[in-house]
Amino acid sequence: MKSKRFLFLGILLAGVAGILITACAKKADVEAELEKIMKTDKEWSSLASEGRDIDRIVSFWADDAIVYPPGAPPVNGKNAIRQYVTQSFKIPGFSIGWESSEIIVAKSRDFAYAVGKNHVTFNNSEGNRTTINGRGVTVWRKEADGSWKCIIDIWNEEPSHQPQTESR
Numbered sequence: 001m002k003s004k005r006f007l008f009l010g011i012l013l014a015g016v017a018g019i020l021i022t023a024c025a026k027k028a029d030v031e032a033e034l035e036k037i038m039k040t041d042k043e044w045s046s047l048a049s050e051g052r053d054i055d056r057i058v059s060f061w062a063d064d065a066i067v068y069p070p071g072a073p074p075v076n077g078k079n080a081i082r083q084y085v086t087q088s089f090k091i092p093g094f095s096i097g098w099e100s101s102e103i104i105v106a107k108s109r110d111f112a113y114a115v116g117k118n119h120v121t122f123n124n125s126e127g128n129r130t131t132i133n134g135r136g137v138t139v140w141r142k143e144a145d146g147s148w149k150c151i152i153d154i155w156n157e158e159p160s161h162q163p164q165t166e167s168r
Contacts, residue, residue, distance in 0.1 A: 030109055041103070063078045065149070065150055070157060096119070135158055
């Protein structure tokens with residue numbers, strides 16, 4: 001009788017250990033994907049703030065991505081996004097940058113979202129440099145090759161902040 005109890009207890013403990021090992025492995029996998037997205041997002045922001053390589057900047061969006069700029073219609077697909085980005089960098093004094101403050105990866109490890117703050121700077125109609133501080137959300141999808149691409153990109157101006165204007 002004791003041997004059956006020990007056998008049952010052994011099977012039970014092995015099952016619990018298996019569940020814990022699997023849960024820890026999945027958590028580690030989620031954290032590994034989180035690190036990949038954080039690194040990708042930082043690289044993207046850095047490239048965008050430099051504004052020199054449009055093709056590399058656009059490469060962070062998926063082919064079927066949608067960008068929702070504030071006060072403008074959605075920009076659908078990579079070709080339209082490339083045109084939007086190209087036109088943005090032609091605006092006198094234009095620059096953009098962001099920092100994601102939180103990234104959440106789905107347990108499935110194939111989708112994630114990030115929230116953060118951004119800033120867009122440009123010369124206003126009087127030629128003065130204006131910065132608009134905003135907040136944004138990006139939705140990320142893990143592609144078949146293991147890379148992460150932005151599929152939804154939306155931002156707006158922070159409600160309590162007025163644009164900062166510097167006189168020349």
